[in-house]
Amino acid sequence: MTALQIIFLLSAAVILVSAVMVVTTRNMVHAALWLIAALFGVAVIFAVLEAGFLAVVQVVVYIGAIAIMFIFAVMLTSREMRDRGPQMNNRTWLAGIVGVLIFGSLVYLLSTWDGFNGQPSVIGNVDTLKQLGNVLLLPSAYLLPFEVASILLLAALVGAVYVASNRK
Amino acid sequence: MQDPVGFLYNWLIGILTRWGLAAAVAHVLITLLGILILVICAMVLDIFLVWIERKVVARFQDRLGPNRIGPWGIFQPFADIIKLLIKEDITPAGADVIVFNLAPILSLASVLLLWAVLPIAGVIYGVDLNVALLYIVAAGAIGTLSIIMAGWASNNKFALVGAYRMVANMISYEIPMVLILLIPAILTGSMSMLTISRAQSQYWFVLVVPLATLVFLISAIAELGRSPFDLNEGESEIVSGFHIEYSGMKFGLFYAGELLHAFTFGAFISIMFFGGYNGPGVTQMPILGIFYFVLKAMIGYWVIMWVKYTVPRIRIDHMLYFNWKFLVPFSLAILIMTALTHKLLSGYSTPVYILGMLCANLILGWITIEILRARARKQRQSVDPAAQVIAEQVHH
Amino acid sequence: MQSWLYILLFMIVAVFVPFAAILTARILGPRKPNPIKQSTYECGMETVGESWVQFKAQYYVFALIFLVFDVETVFLFPWAISLNALPLFAVVEGVIFILILVSGLVFTWRKGLLEWN
Numbered sequence: 259m260t261a262l263q264i265i266f267l268l269s270a271a272v273i274l275v276s277a278v279m280v281v282t283t284r285n286m287v288h289a290a291l292w293l294i295a296a297l298f299g300v301a302v303i304f305a306v307l308e309a310g311f312l313a314v315v316q317v318v319v320y321i322g323a324i325a326i327m328f329i330f331a332v333m334l335t336s337r338e339m340r341d342r343g344p345q346m347n348n349r350t351w352l353a354g355i356v357g358v359l360i361f362g363s364l365v366y367l368l369s370t371w372d373g374f375n376g377q378p379s380v381i382g383n384v385d386t387l388k389q390l391g392n393v394l395l396l397p398s399a400y401l402l403p404f405e406v407a408s409i410l411l412l413a414a415l416v417g418a419v420y421v422a423s424n425r426k
Numbered sequence: 427m428q429d430p431v432g433f434l435y436n437w438l439i440g441i442l443t444r445w446g447l448a449a450a451v452a453h454v455l456i457t458l459l460g461i462l463i464l465v466i467c468a469m470v471l472d473i474f475l476v477w478i479e480r481k482v483v484a485r486f487q488d489r490l491g492p493n494r495i496g497p498w499g500i501f502q503p504f505a506d507i508i509k510l511l512i513k514e515d516i517t518p519a520g521a522d523v524i525v526f527n528l529a530p531i532l533s534l535a536s537v538l539l540l541w542a543v544l545p546i547a548g549v550i551y552g553v554d555l556n557v558a559l560l561y562i563v564a565a566g567a568i569g570t571l572s573i574i575m576a577g578w579a580s581n582n583k584f585a586l587v588g589a590y591r592m593v594a595n596m597i598s599y600e601i602p603m604v605l606i607l608l609i610p611a612i613l614t615g616s617m618s619m620l621t622i623s624r625a626q627s628q629y630w631f632v633l634v635v636p637l638a639t640l641v642f643l644i645s646a647i648a649e650l651g652r653s654p655f656d657l658n659e660g661e662s663e664i665v666s667g668f669h670i671e672y673s674g675m676k677f678g679l680f681y682a683g684e685l686l687h688a689f690t691f692g693a694f695i696s697i698m699f700f701g702g703y704n705g706p707g708v709t710q711m712p713i714l715g716i717f718y719f720v721l722k723a724m725i726g727y728w729v730i731m732w733v734k735y736t737v738p739r740i741r742i743d744h745m746l747y748f749n750w751k752f753l754v755p756f757s758l759a760i761l762i763m764t765a766l767t768h769k770l771l772s773g774y775s776t777p778v779y780i781l782g783m784l785c786a787n788l789i790l791g792w793i794t795i796e797i798l799r800a801r802a803r804k805q806r807q808s809v810d811p812a813a814q815v816i817a818e819q820v821h822h
Numbered sequence: 823m824q825s826w827l828y829i830l831l832f833m834i835v836a837v838f839v840p841f842a843a844i845l846t847a848r849i850l851g852p853r854k855p856n857p858i859k860q861s862t863y864e865c866g867m868e869t870v871g872e873s874w875v876q877f878k879a880q881y882y883v884f885a886l887i888f889l890v891f892d893v894e895t896v897f898l899f900p901w902a903i904s905l906n907a908l909p910l911f912a913v914v915e916g917v918i919f920i921l922i923l924v925s926g927l928v929f930t931w932r933k934g935l936l937e938w939n
Contacts, residue, residue: 314560323567325571412923594885608899
């Protein structure tokens with residue numbers, strides 16, 4: 259058991275437990291906090307996979323912006339922050355069967371994939387950040403998606419303005 | 427002594443392996459020891475900062491400050507710590523116990539995490555992370571989160587309102603801060619603090635981007651939640667913001683975290699714009715870097731304190747207008763100008779480069795001041811007729 | 823990978839130190855809870871009504887605008903570090919990216935969404 263495997267197993271356990279707690283906890287702000295724990299576990303896995311930039315971006319954008327927006331949204335819309343109804347209804351067994359079927363078929367699909375053999379090659383000498391910059395900016399690479407991303411962000415901003423000004 | 431850390435490391439590894447430990451375990455233990463030493467140094471510095479803060483605020487307010495306990499009151503913080511430790515741990519009724527206790531821990535932890543990437547000298551640093559600039563923003567995000575947790579878990583109206591305003595303040599001023607963090611990345615082509623410090627061995631970046639330094643100072647003060655942006659501690663407004671219900675050591679952790687955060691930001695400003703550990707004589711004796719680093723960080727911290735104790739508090743709506751209507755467009759303009767002039771001038775010799783960038787900064791500063799003056803003139807003209815009408819009515 | 827393991831160790835220590843401080847305070851301090859001490863603090867008055875305030879919708883609007891600009895700055899980081907190695911065209915590309923989002927900010931400003939109240 260290398261250190262890599264131990265860290266991966268621990269963070270996978272954290273993500274799974276947090277994800278289950280997000281949907282089963284009764285208090286909405288607690289659900290947001292468990293979501294933050296799950297997102298943090300994902301950031302740890304990014305770091306383990308040598309994608310350091312993505313790990314910090316995950317924390318900055320997801321935890322620092324989106325999770326805070328979730329918490330603001332929860333506080334804005336819910337007067338009653340506790341969910342008082344029953345947690346299961348009379349179709350729960352059907353949902354359970356569908357869940358187990360999907361999980362089983364995913365496990366079967368992945369077991370027939372041979373990408374799991376051996377360690378992945380560690381990106382040793384390549385400076386991933388410089389590569390990322392080159393990839394985003396060279397016209398031969400993904401320059402157009404880079405500019406389109408800014409238009410996508412503009413669309414998000416315009417949508418937010420529209421939704422928010424309807425309120426007033 | 428060219429490399430004290432490496433020297434100590436080899437010596438300790440030698441001892442531990444002779445005792446029979448595996449090399450990997452020894453490595454982890456020594457790393458843990460190094461981290462503990464760094465964290466303990468940060469906490470001891472924090473204690474010292476409490477004393478400095480109280481003495482400086484006293485002098486600004488024309489009084490003496492603590493001077494009973496020890497020479498110049500230097501043992502005052504120790505007395506404070508003992509008092510905070512033996513206070514009763516009160517959790518308010520209806521508060522969410524786990525979140526209530528987790529908030530001060532995360533608040534101080536987010537500040538301590540920043541110390542992992544600070545280059546204290548050319549050879550003394552935690553880790554040379556290649557994404558250190560974004561790592562700083564990420565640690566700040568955890569700090570913001572701890573404030574919402576504290577405000578919500580206290581089950582107190584004032585705490586919640588204080589937390590909302592504080593978080594709205596912090597996330598707003600994060601944008602100019604991150605935009606200015608891009609400037610050293612442009613100038614050096616790297617996000618690592620160590621590379622940015624090393625690149626300033628010839629000249630400090632403040633000579634090349636003074637406007638960016640100013641904007642970073644302003645947004646750093648806002649990020650810290652210090653005056654004039656401290657609506658969190660507005661005693662006359664909302665009693666004490668999000669740490670009303672915290673007493674004893676938990677409050678001590680928030681307070682200590684805030685002071686250490688201020689010092690760490692002073693250190694950042696010095697690393698990014700004022701050369702960090704660089705100074706005369708550092709190439710021959712790298713240990714001297716510690717002295718320059720602490721000196722510059724202290725000067726940065728003193729400037730932050732100076733602003734705090736001189737200027738009155740700003741109202742929340744003025745604060746948000748100032749950010750979104752002035753600082754964000756201004757920092758975007760600085761970013762565009764710096765990127766263009768840096769690229770255009772990078773082929774030339776150093777004096778031409780510095781002069782060119784300085785001129786570009788001055789031109790941008792002058793244009794900004796002209797725009798602000800035009801706006802102020804228009805506002806004054808639109809207000810004056812109303813004032814005239816009121817004055818006439820009063821006379822009749 | 824080594825650096826991230828160091829950061830993980832650092833995180834553990836950084837959480838442990840304040841936790842130890844709080845634990846010490848809990849052990850050393852007296853423990854005499856009574857309902858008056860534990861009541862919510864409101865400048866010495868009794869609390870009226872539940873502690874929930876009307877959340878101003880404007881906070882959420884600022885959080886939305888912050889999110890868009892945060893993602894924009896994250897996109898700009900790879901651009902910033904590759905400027906030295908790439909030709910002037912790369913700088914212009916980034917400037918176009920920034921200008922598109924500046925137009926978004928101007929739009930938001932003109933629609934009056936940056937007003938408090």
